[in-house]
Amino acid sequence: MTVQASELILNPDGSVYHLNLKPENIAHNIIFVGDQYRVSKISKHFDVIRFKTEKREFVTHTGTYNNKEISVISTGIGPDNIDIVINELDALVNIDLESRLPKKDLTSLNIVRVGTSGALHEDIPLDSFVLSAFGLDINGMLHAYQTKTIQHQDIEDAFMKHTNWDPQKARPLIVKNSAFLENKFQSSKTHLGLTVTAGGFYGAQGRVLRLPLRDSGLIDAIASFNFKGIRATNFEMETSAIYGLSKLLGHHALSLNAIIANRANGTFSSDPGQTIENLITYALERF
Template identity: 25%
Template sequence: MTADSEDPNAEKQYHLEVGPDDVADAVLLPGNPERVDKVTALWDAHEEVAHHREYRTATGAYDDAPISVTSTGIGSPSATIAVEELARVGVETFIRVGSCGAIQPEMDVGDLVITTGAVRQEGTSDEYVREDYPASADGEVVSALVAAAERLGHDYHMGITMSADSFYAGQGRPGFEGFEAAGSDALVEELREANVKNVEMEASAILTVANVYGLRAGAVCSVYANRVTGEFRTEGETRAAETASLAVKLLARMDEIKRESGADRWHAGLSL
């Protein structure tokens, strides 16, 4: 038998150390634990409910809508642990809030990228489903993120994201002492020609696992670098957090409209 201290199904989750009463139905997922403070600074009120390893969780309200945030660390393995354990305590909606590298020349540093689907170059989701299973964002979450970005006046792009396991070789960057992985010199150009918008490290696994479990998920990332133009600045993370927070508020309204109208899914015919 599995020892109680390592039981992943215990009420207080093993890695996140959260229970069912600690989090809202919707959770934002930044990577960096330090981003939690930048997210919660936008809310009406909040309380930190857990902090273990890279996983830092706070719960509060944004414009009276219940909302939580959990940092996931870097990469898909730790992000998927967060989704697994948050799902076990009742979370139904996940929005990755991160940073990324843009690979289309017209995209500016500080712009937002709202993911509609993702290239699964990471290996974590392969352990859940076959490799041709799509990593698709939930339509309601995408609609809420677009509506939020429009209302806030933030510049944004929509499209396909590529998620990699490596910041260096897996994203076409040179490694230590100039090491280049096979095919890395052509990677960005191939993705750009296929109209992929950006590169990051968590979205495809979050989307895939959420879909497997019948949960809602999406992603919004701020552009820190444009891999085509060579521009780099750490800019726009507050815009991504603000957009995701407002999206949670809009999703709550969507759910209310669905209940009132008897609809199973929110659609464009139902007004926000």
């Protein structure tokens, strides 16, 4: 079925609307960062950069690192932006933008998030790396799609019972990472865990400034959740959306988290920039 112009919007030059990209502009190995200024901190390691573009918060650099072609794309913050980025990347490789017809032979992208996060346990130290085995969606974005085939409902049910989940909120969804990418990126330097993806930074992650929380005990309940050894390890704002949409569209996805805050003991990294640089180097070498 033809994808209508109102559903897949293209710029006058034929590039996809938000990302400002054409199919030839991207590699099939992609690193996501939230911060647009972090793109150049990764691409500076490339042997050569063959393409650059930017529009709004979406910045893309494509080049080669050790003869491997890689694109780095800034997504901005939050699951709503991930909805834009992954759908438009999939359109670039799996929809013919001229005929607007889905391709018969589909392409799987390798997508690795390199981001920052806050740990929920004292035994996950500052400046360490968490590799997200699962993404726990508590923001509701994935409910726009048919997710039953990618969910882990046994873990979800246990989580809802443990946290006494408010039925007026969206049902939590739990999605596994790509086993293929986990095997490539896991090492003694990474902690495996369940990463909680919130829809906001303050109240959604249990931070209190001046506004009282609807459920003041939720963060402690999340931190104490453990299902057959699977525990909630860290909070951020993109992983579950990346995992869910990638699974549904047939792409491989992994989230690597630089731990720059520890919520359990209230500490923050003394040199978060170096921690991010260490994770960037680690990700590039594993690619």
